[in-house]
Amino acid sequence: NAGVTQTPKFRVLKTGQSMTLLCAQDMNHEYMYWYRQDPGMGLRLIHYSVGEGTTAKGEVPDGYNVSRLKKQNFLLGLESAAPSQTSVYFCASSYPYSSGVGKAFFGQGTRLTVV
Amino acid sequence: EDQVTQSPEALRLQEGESSSLNCSYTVSGLRGLFWYRQDPGKGPEFLFTLYSAGEEKEKERLKATLTKKESFLHITAPKPEDSATYLCAVQEYQAGTALIFGKGTTLSVSS
Numbered sequence: 001n002a003g004v005t006q007t008p009k010f011r012v013l014k015t016g017q018s019m020t021l022l023c024a025q026d027m028n029h030e031y032m033y034w035y036r037q038d039p040g041m042g043l044r045l046i047h048y049s050v051g052e053g054t055t056a057k058g059e060v061p062d063g064y065n066v067s068r069l070k071k072q073n074f075l076l077g078l079e080s081a082a083p084s085q086t087s088v089y090f091c092a093s094s095y096p097y098s099s100g101v102g103k104a105f106f107g108q109g110t111r112l113t114v115v
Numbered sequence: 116e117d118q119v120t121q122s123p124e125a126l127r128l129q130e131g132e133s134s135s136l137n138c139s140y141t142v143s144g145l146r147g148l149f150w151y152r153q154d155p156g157k158g159p160e161f162l163f164t165l166y167s168a169g170e171e172k173e174k175e176r177l178k179a180t181l182t183k184k185e186s187f188l189h190i191t192a193p194k195p196e197d198s199a200t201y202l203c204a205v206q207e208y209q210a211g212t213a214l215i216f217g218k219g220t221t222l223s224v225s226s
Contacts (some may be wrong), residue, residue: 004158032205042218043159058213090158092161103149104214106158 002026006091006107012079013114021076021110025090031094032045032074033058033104034066036087043090049074081114088112116168119217121203131192133182136220139185146208148186149214150179151202155213159202162188 004025011021023032041048043085045058049068051055074093078085088111094104132191141147147166149161163172163188165181167221168171172179188201204214 039217043204043214043216045213045215048213089176092158103164105161106151108158109156111203 004091004093004105004107006089006110009105009108010111011113013078013112015081015083015114017081018077018079019081021073021089021091021106021112022108023076023093025072025074025091025093025105028091029093029105030071030096031099031104032068033092033094034064034074035090035092036060037090037109037114038087038091046089052088081112083114084106086112086114117217119203119205121160121201121220122219124218125158125223127225128190128193130226133189133191133193135190136188136201136222138217140203140205141184141212142205142207142215143209146206148181148184149175149204149206150188151204153200153202153219156208163203175206181190192223193222195224195226198222198224220223 006098007022030051034046035043036045044060046064047066050057053073054079055066067075090109091107092104118141119149120139147164149164163179168183170181174176176191180187200219204216204221206214
């Protein structure tokens with residue numbers, strides 16, 4: 001019962017460094033999402049994908065890039081990390097909401113600190 | 116302006132003391148309203164989906180209800196293991212597929 005798996009679970013970056021967060025799901029879901037969660041701000045959508053090879057911007061996309069080369073994987077990249085990107089990042093996946101089974105399944109999160 | 120507002124931000128209950136959490140929303144076309152539970156250091160865990168006003172869903176000590184402007188999560192005779200942050204999210208027809216989350220209510224139940 002893997003569900004949605006995120007790697008790594010923890011990471012400390014220096015300002016200006018780059019990194020990629022990996023999300024993998026084994027439920028054959030079409031849709032995948034990246035959220036960030038900050039104290040007092042709730043979960044905010046960064047980018048999402050409605051299928052292999054497609055991506056779209058969410059509420060807070062600046063400073064991030066994404067790729068969905070395979071249906072089961074969704075990568076989140078930080079090209080030049082900034083302290084403002086210190087956060088907990090969650091990946092999620094779901095069937096299309098139009099299918100009537102639109103609930104999203106979340107990974108366990110990646111805690112990123114940028115110093 | 117927040118589209119999803121949860122209240123209270125924090126709630127402390129004694130074991131067995133029933134209460135309700137509120138989620139009000141201002142989206143124009145609601146496709147669905149979702150409740151999640153989040154434990155510290157974990158990802159959100161799905162609880163319920165509600166699609167239309169008047170709908171109710173139950174799971175153990177939790178009952179979710181939906182009106183045209185808000186949803187309530189009723190907790191009956193809570194236990195310490197119900198302590199968590201409860202998140203409400205909505206999905207609009209117009210906005211595509213992603214969920215819009217409220218900031219959550221942190222529930223603490225003491226024995």
